[in-house]
Each structure stands twice: as C-alpha cells, then as structure tokens.
Amino acid sequence: MIDSALLYVLIAVVLLVVAVGALVFVRTRAGKTEQPTVRTAPPVEKPPAEEPAEAPVDLVEEEEPAAPVAPEIEKPEPAAGRMQRLRARLARSQSSLGRGLLALIARDKLDDETWEEIEDTLIAADVGVEPTQELVEKLRTRMRVEGIDDPEGARHALREELIALVDPSFDRTVASAGSDGEPGVVLLVGVNGTGKTTTVGRIARVLVAEEKSVLLAAADTFRAAAADQLQTWGERVGSQTVRGPEGGDPASVAFDAVKRGSEEDIDTVLVDTAGRLHTKAGLMDELGKVKRVIEKQAPVTEVLLVIDATTGQNGLVQARVFAEVVDVTGVVLTKLDGTAKGGIVIAVQRELGVPVKLVGLGEGADDLAPFVAQDFVDALLD
Numbered sequence: 001m002i003d004s005a006l007l008y009v010l011i012a013v014v015l016l017v018v019a020v021g022a023l024v025f026v027r028t029r030a031g032k033t034e035q036p037t038v039r040t041a042p043p044v045e046k047p048p049a050e051e052p053a054e055a056p057v058d059l060v061e062e063e064e065p066a067a068p069v070a071p072e073i074e075k076p077e078p079a080a081g082r083m084q085r086l087r088a089r090l091a092r093s094q095s096s097l098g099r100g101l102l103a104l105i106a107r108d109k110l111d112d113e114t115w116e117e118i119e120d121t122l123i124a125a126d127v128g129v130e131p132t133q134e135l136v137e138k139l140r141t142r143m144r145v146e147g148i149d150d151p152e153g154a155r156h157a158l159r160e161e162l163i164a165l166v167d168p169s170f171d172r173t174v175a176s177a178g179s180d181g182e183p184g185v186v187l188l189v190g191v192n193g194t195g196k197t198t199t200v201g202r203i204a205r206v207l208v209a210e211e212k213s214v215l216l217a218a219a220d221t222f223r224a225a226a227a228d229q230l231q232t233w234g235e236r237v238g239s240q241t242v243r244g245p246e247g248g249d250p251a252s253v254a255f256d257a258v259k260r261g262s263e264e265d266i267d268t269v270l271v272d273t274a275g276r277l278h279t280k281a282g283l284m285d286e287l288g289k290v291k292r293v294i295e296k297q298a299p300v301t302e303v304l305l306v307i308d309a310t311t312g313q314n315g316l317v318q319a320r321v322f323a324e325v326v327d328v329t330g331v332v333l334t335k336l337d338g339t340a341k342g343g344i345v346i347a348v349q350r351e352l353g354v355p356v357k358l359v360g361l362g363e364g365a366d367d368l369a370p371f372v373a374q375d376f377v378d379a380l381l382d
C-alpha cells in the first residue's frame with residue numbers, strides 16, 4: 001500500500017517538474033522570437049561634434065580676400081607703316097599673281113596670245129574685266145610707244161600702271177573726328193563673318209594708340225556673343241561699350257552711344273552693326289534706320305563696308321546692295337592674307353567709287369593696315 005502511494009507521489013512530482021520545465025521552455029522561446037516591429041531603436045545620441053583641432057599656426061596661411069583684378073590695358077601700336085610691316089604677308093598671298101604677271105611681261109615676244117594670258121591672269125585675280133582691259137590697253141600702248149623691250153623696263157611700266165589702276169589719288173583717311181563738339185561716328189556694316197567686330201576692335205586700338213578717346217556701340221543686338229566680343233576688345237584698351245538688351249532695337253543702342261559720346265566729350269564712337277543678310281529687305285531697311293536715328297544726335301562721319309576678300313565676286317554683290325541702303329564712304333577688305341585674289345581691291349573700288357581704306361592681313365589684334373596703293377603693288381610684284 002505504502003509503495004503504491006509513494007509511486008503516485010513520485011509520478012505527480014515528475015509530472016509537475018515536466019510541466020514547469022515545459023512552461024519555462026515555451027516562455028524562453030517566445031521571448032527569443034519576438035520581432036521588433038513596433039519598437040523603434042532608441043535614438044542614438046550623436047557624440048558632440050569634435051572641435052576642429054586647432055592647426056599649428058605655422059602651417060596655415062591666412063587667405064587674404066582676393067582683390068578684384070583690373071583688366072590689363074594694352075598699349076596698341078600706331079597704324080603708320082603697318083602695310084610695310086605686313087608686306088611680307090601680302091607678298092606671300094599674292095605671289096602667284098605677281099610672279100605670273102612678271103613672267104609674262106618679261107617674255108621676249110609680247111604677242112596677242114601673251115597679252116591674252118596677261119588678261120586671264122588679272123581676271124583670275126578678281127581685278128574685273130573692265131579694269132583688266134584698261135590696264136592691258138595702256139600697257140601695250142606704253143611699251144610700244146616707249147620702245148620697252150627689256151624685263152626691267154616692262155616690270156617698271158607694269159608697276160606704274162597697276163598703281164594708277166589702284167588709284168593713289170583717293171583720300172583713304174578714316175573720318176573719325178567729329179565737328180561742333182560732337183564725336184566722330186564711324187558705322188561699320190557688312191555681312192556676318194566678314195570681320196566687322198574684329199575691325200571695330202582694331203580701329204579702336206589704332207585710335208587709342210593716337211591718344212583718342214573711343215566709345216563702342218554694340219548695335220548688333222541679335223547676337224549676345226557679338227556684344228561680348230566687342231566689349232572684350234574695348235576692355236583691352238580701356239574703352240567702354242554701350243549695349244542694349246538682346247533682341248532690342250539696334251538704332252536705339254546706337255543713338256544712346258552717340259548721345260553719351262557727345263555728353264562725355266568722346267572723340268569717336270564706333271558702331272558695330274548686325275550682319276545684315278543683304279537678301280532680306282526688312283533687315284537692310286533697319287540698317288538705314290540705324291543711320292537715320294544716329295543722325296538725330298550727330299552726323300555719321302564714316303560708313304565702312306567690311307568685305308571678306310576671300311569671297312570674291314560675292315563680296316562685290318554685297319557691296320552693291322549695301323551701297324543702296326547706306327552711303328558707303330570706305331571699304332575695309334579683310335582676310336587679304338588668305339587669298340591670292342588681291343585684284344578685288346581694284347574691282348570693289350570700281351564698283352562703289354569709294355576707296356579701300358583699310359586691309360586686314362592676319363588674325364592678330366594689330367593686323368589691320370591703312371591701305372597704301374604703292375605698298376600694295378610693290379608687295380604684289382615682290
């Protein structure tokens with residue numbers, strides 16, 4: 001009896017121990033699998049930012065605030081004698097023309113065929129048919145009358161006739177001075193890309209070298225880049241540029257500049273205009289308006305038509321159209337260093353009846369030379 005009672009007690013104890021053990025096991029597992037879905041991690045407090053370590057004094061240089069750097073003002077060279085300086089460049093570009101003519105004219109027998117070849121050479125160099133025939137006619141007569149039959153004599157006659165054709169009697173000074181207390185106003189016109197803005201910048205340099213005060217007018221309001229380019233040219237020689245809003249009225253920019261030029265006793269206002277597409281009547285009319293509006297303030301003293309010498313006959317077409325809209329008073333022939341067709345000098349003067357006043361002979365800032373007929377012909381026959 002006692003044994004069975006003990007047995008029951010033992011079984012009860014074992015069951016109790018198993019039950020307690022199972023309970024403890026289940027609780028422990030439940031605690032382990034609990035997911036931290038709602039509980040967010042307590043905010044981690046950042047350690048206070050470390051004070052930057054003080055650098056050793058001798059290693060750190062205190063930076064001075066940069067003082068605004070004034071653009072360096074260049075001292076351009078005067079224009080006198082530039083054609084001489086740039087003669088080699090001109091001679092190089094025109095060497096085939098000069099050599100061709102000299103070789104033909106120095107032949108023992110100057111028959112019709114040779115004279116025709118001379119004509120062809122001149123026409124190929126863009127001299128134009130009429131001036132070419134005139135030159136050949138005069139040269140033929142002269143050689144016959146004067147009995148010239150040696151190469152040196154022929155060269156001399158050719159030189160003289162070419163100079164006469166280029167016409168040294170033209171007044172080639174650029175009218176940059178005004179009168180009655182007004183500034184001189186030089187208007188530059190021409191098709192885009194011919195070198196207008198570059199020419200304005202270069203003329204400004206020439207005037208500054210002559211100690212004249214210059215104001216630039218960016219009347220090409222269609223291209224902001226053109227106005228920037230002009231302003232840079234001005235800054236290089238300490239000249240101001242008057243600009244307007246992009247797409248604004250070019251005539252009003254030109255007027256403002258001339259008015260300011262008058263108020264500030266400026267010697268010359270140089271007006272850069274937009275590259276009028278000479279085929280678009282509206283744009284060309286606008287160019288006429290620019291001139292008329294300026295003249296409410298002061299007379300325009302010079303209208304320079306800029307022509308790219310490398311464009312040949314096309315340049316002559318442009319000359320004709322521009323001359324209808326504004327009274328062109330002089331021609332600037334750019335890029336003469338880049339073409340063998342120097343005859344365009346003669347052709348364009350014939351076309352417009354006005355002289356070539358300046359020629360561009362390179363891409364440098366001072367590669368614009370006052371045109372001198374004798375120097376031009378000498379470079380040709382070098």
Ligand code: GDP
Nearest residue numbers: 192193194195196197198334335360361362363
């Ligand atoms: P714009 O559009 O008429 O104002 O023409 P730019 O003044 O911008 O000139 C057009 C390009 O022609 C530029 O790259 C100039 O450097 C170049 N140029 C101007 N004149 C001469 C010159 O006499 N000789 C040469 N080789 N390049 C020139």
